[in-house]
Every structure is written in C-alpha cells, then in structure tokens.
Amino acid sequence: MYREFAKYYDKIYHRKNYKKEVRVLKKLIRRYKRSLGNDLLDLATGTGNHIAYFCDSFNCTGLDLNEEILAVARSKGLNATFVQGDMQDFNLQKQFDVITCLFSSIGYLLTEAALEKTFKCIYHHLKPGGVVFIEPWLEREVYCVGSPHMEIYDDNDLKIARLNVSELKKESIAYFKMHYLVAERNKPVEYFVDEHELALFPHSLLITKMQEVGLKTKVYAKGVFKRRTLLIGLKLEKV
Ligand SMILES: C[S@@+](CC[C@H](N)C(=O)[O-])C[C@H]1O[C@@H](n2cnc3c(N)ncnc32)[C@H](O)[C@@H]1O
Secondary structure, eight states: TTTTGGGGGGHHHHOOOHHHHHHHHHHHHHHHSSSSOOOEEETOOTTTHHHHHTTSSEEEEEEESSSSHHHHHHHOOSEEEEEOOOOOOOSSOOOEEEEEEEETTTOOOOSSHHHHHHHHHHHEEEEEEEEEOOOOOOGGGOTTTOOEEEEEEEHHHHHHHHEOOOOOEEETEEEEEEEEEETTTTSOOEEEEEEEEEEEEOOOHHHHHHHHHHHHEEEEEEEEEEEEEEEEEEEEEEO
16 A cells, blocks of 8 residues: 555645645634644654645654555655654654544545544544544545546646546445556656545544544544545643
C-alpha cells in the first residue's frame, strides 16, 4: 500500500486544496480547543501536506505507517517531526493540544477492535481541553460499487494515469485495485498496481467508539473536503 505510489502521491492529489482545508480546521481549533499549548499531531500524515500549512502556528508531529511516504514528507524540509508508527498502537510519550486524522485515513482500520485501540491511543495522547478531528471515509449507502474512476497528472516531464473500478470486498469493506501507468522523461513507461481496503463503517459507530473512550463529540457536517463530514472529539478540561 502506497509503496511505489509514494513518490507520485502529491502529483495525483495536486488538485486537493490542503491550504483551504487547514484554514477551516484552524477556525474550528480556535472554536473548540481549551488547552493552552500548540502541539499538534497528524495521524496517517502521508506526505505532510496538512502539516505544511499548520506548522506556521503549531509544533507539528506527523505519524504514518509507511516509511516511503514519510521519506517524501521529510524531504520537504518542514519545521516538523515525522515518525513511523501505527495509529492503532503508538506511544509518543507526549500529549497534544490537537490531533488530526484526515482524508479518510481512519478507513484503513478494518475492524471495530482497531477503531477502539486507535481512539484509546488518541485519548491518551490528548491534553485535557484538547481536540481531535477525524475525517471519516464514506458510509456504505453512498459508496457506489462498480463506478469507474480516473485521475490524471500531466506535465512536460511526467504523465500519470490512475484507473480503478470501485469494488466491495465484504459487505462493509471497499476495495480499490489502482492501476498506474507512469511515463517519465527518458525512462521506460512503468506500470504498477496499488491495492487498498477501507472500512465503510457508519459514522454513528465511529462516534460511539469516540464517546466510549471519554471524548465529547460534535459533527461538522459541512466538512473540509467534498463528500466528507468531520467528526470532532473534545477531551474535557478536568478529567
Ligand atoms: C489517504 S492517505 C492520507 C494522507 C494524508 N493525511 C493526506 O491528507 O494527504 C492515507 C495514509 O494513511 C496511512 N496509514 C494507513 N494505515 C495506517 C495506520 N494503521 N497507521 C498510520 N498510518 C496509516 C497511509 O500510509 C497513508 O499515508
């Protein structure tokens, strides 16, 4: 997952407006954060594209499972720390004022047990008065099985086409077999496949799991990205 794709990640998602997303998130942080510090942890940070806009006002740490994608994040020279780890089971020996888990990354957790472990870890890493933002993946009712998808990147030196047809693995697991064709100047055309599975959990289940660890929850239905809602979890100041 993401291994060969890591170096092309930012190209494929070049239209995603991370700057605008962070602007909205900063507004929500001002509304909900009660702790006094500015330590921010971005779980499943990818190539650090949200951190790039957070690090002017927060001390940022990014955590991701995938070393290849972290290498891209580190190469950007951002004023941030990037650590390899699994969001289900990490211990950074530090608490944060803000934790984010964006762009449906929580969907990579395929079982309720994995969600429970992750929310426990998040709660443990939040300062009292801290806030967590979870941007969930789609729910089963709105996930269209059989839809063809294509993303294109095109500049003078690099052309990428990514195609897939959305599939279902089990009733509640979306499956993507992404076919990549990459043409780079002075290199033979490359073809590779990148496979992904994401759980189509009802958002109500995520909310319940957040509440079970002690978070007070809010829903920001408008979200920061198309067709995605945003779940907000607050750790009370006195715990
Ligand atoms: C869709 S990308 C999102 C990356 C980034 N948050 C963004 O908005 O561009 C999903 C990321 O989740 C990471 N990931 C998947 N499972 C993970 C896990 N269990 N723990 C930490 N990171 C994980 C992947 O390596 C990948 O970088």
